[in-house]
Amino acid sequence: MEIIAKSLTKIYDGKYKALDTVDLDINLNGIFSIIGKNGAGKTTLIRILSTQLMPTSGTAILNGHDILREAGKVREEIAAVPQEARAVPWLTPIQTVTSYLMWRGYTFSKAKQMGLDALRSMGLENLENQKNRKLSGGQKRKLMVATVIASEASIIFLDEPTTGLDYISRKELWEILRKLKKDRLIILTTHYLEEAEVLGDLITILDKGKIMDSGTIGDLRSKIKYPFVLKVYSPQFDIEMKNGRISRVSDNEFFIYGSESEIYSLVQDMINRKVRFTVEEVSLSNIFENLVGGGEED
Ligand SMILES: Nc1ncnc2c1ncn2[C@@H]1O[C@H](COP(=O)(O)OP(=O)(O)OP(=O)(O)O)[C@@H](O)[C@H]1O
Numbered sequence: 001m002e003i004i005a006k007s008l009t010k011i012y013d014g015k016y017k018a019l020d021t022v023d024l025d026i027n028l029n030g031i032f033s034i035i036g037k038n039g040a041g042k043t044t045l046i047r048i049l050s051t052q053l054m055p056t057s058g059t060a061i062l063n064g065h066d067i068l069r070e071a072g073k074v075r076e077e078i079a080a081v082p083q084e085a086r087a088v089p090w091l092t093p094i095q096t097v098t099s100y101l102m103w104r105g106y107t108f109s110k111a112k113q114m115g116l117d118a119l120r121s122m123g124l125e126n127l128e129n130q131k132n133r134k135l136s137g138g139q140k141r142k143l144m145v146a147t148v149i150a151s152e153a154s155i156i157f158l159d160e161p162t163t164g165l166d167y168i169s170r171k172e173l174w175e176i177l178r179k180l181k182k183d184r185l186i187i188l189t190t191h192y193l194e195e196a197e198v199l200g201d202l203i204t205i206l207d208k209g210k211i212m213d214s215g216t217i218g219d220l221r222s223k224i225k226y227p228f229v230l231k232v233y234s235p236q237f238d239i240e241m242k243n244g245r246i247s248r249v250s251d252n253e254f255f256i257y258g259s260e261s262e263i264y265s266l267v268q269d270m271i272n273r274k275v276r277f278t279v280e281e282v283s284l285s286n287i288f289e290n291l292v293g294g295g296e297e298d
């Protein structure tokens with residue numbers, strides 16, 4: 001599956017630049033995860049790629065079809081759950097999924113069977129005939145995801161699908177997305193950086209409408225100054241570092257950021273001091289803070 005974006009720019013109200021010459025070249029069966037602060041432009045980008053919003057300039061090509069000239073063809077390839085998507089309150093889950101699939105061109109009996117399978121895979125099988133308005137917030141989100149996973153679309157857009165889901169439900173959805181991604185491209189936005197890190201085969205960081213960086217978690221990590229962290233669990237701690245950064249995280253925790261060689265050179269010292277410690281590669285949240293500011297490694 002393929003998405004190519006060329007210089008996508010969106011200016012709202014003639015003045016506010018929400019997307020600024022965004023280029024993408026995604027050729028992937030898997031999960032492409034977009035992260036960025038509130039207002040970074042994630043939803044704007046997804047709405048443009050899924051033909052719900054016109055760019056001010058630039059264009060994109062999805063599986064060979066141009067969003068400006070062949071929007072109809074693009075729509076046959078894609079399914080999207082917008083950030084603000086809400087289930088129709090007076091329908092039931094099975095009616096919701098079945099009607100969506102019939103609208104996509106499936107017969108009633110085929111749509112119903114596909115709908116039941118999708119609801120079962122989202123753990124909603126016992127709620128299929130309950131009115132949507134009686135579902136919890138998380139169950140409603142799962143229903144929205146069930147509708148798109150039921151479709152056989154090859155490119156799926158999920159704008160913050162796990163916001164509001166409890167920890168277990170989120171993990172369940174991760175499993176479903178992992179199974180689903182084998183022969184599809186899933187474009188996923190999330191504010192849970194752990195989720196972007198474990199699910200994203202490729203990750204892109206958007207800030208103020210511009211792409212700051214893209215790649216695998218390893219690619220992103222290799223570009224930052226301090227890719228390793230030594231976590232020391234001790235109430236008192238003093239150490240001199242030439243290159244690196246020490247931050248006290250709590251009364252009993254110190255995190256030391258540095259290059260791989262700097263961090264490993266400290267290990268013997270930790271053993272001698274008899275303190276408890278771990279050595280890890282930094283997480284996506286460290287990389288994110290490093291790239292878009294707001295802390296840690298500035
Ligand atoms: N319809 C609109 N009219 C005017 N400005 C808009 C409109 N939609 C979004 N914006 C502005 O464009 C910017 C990007 O918004 P967007 O919704 O794409 O951000 P986002 O990254 O999805 O944020 P969030 O994480 O909060 O969902 C924001 O500053 C927002 O205020």
Ligand SMILES: [Mg+2]
Nearest residue numbers: 042043044083
């Ligand atoms: Mg958004």
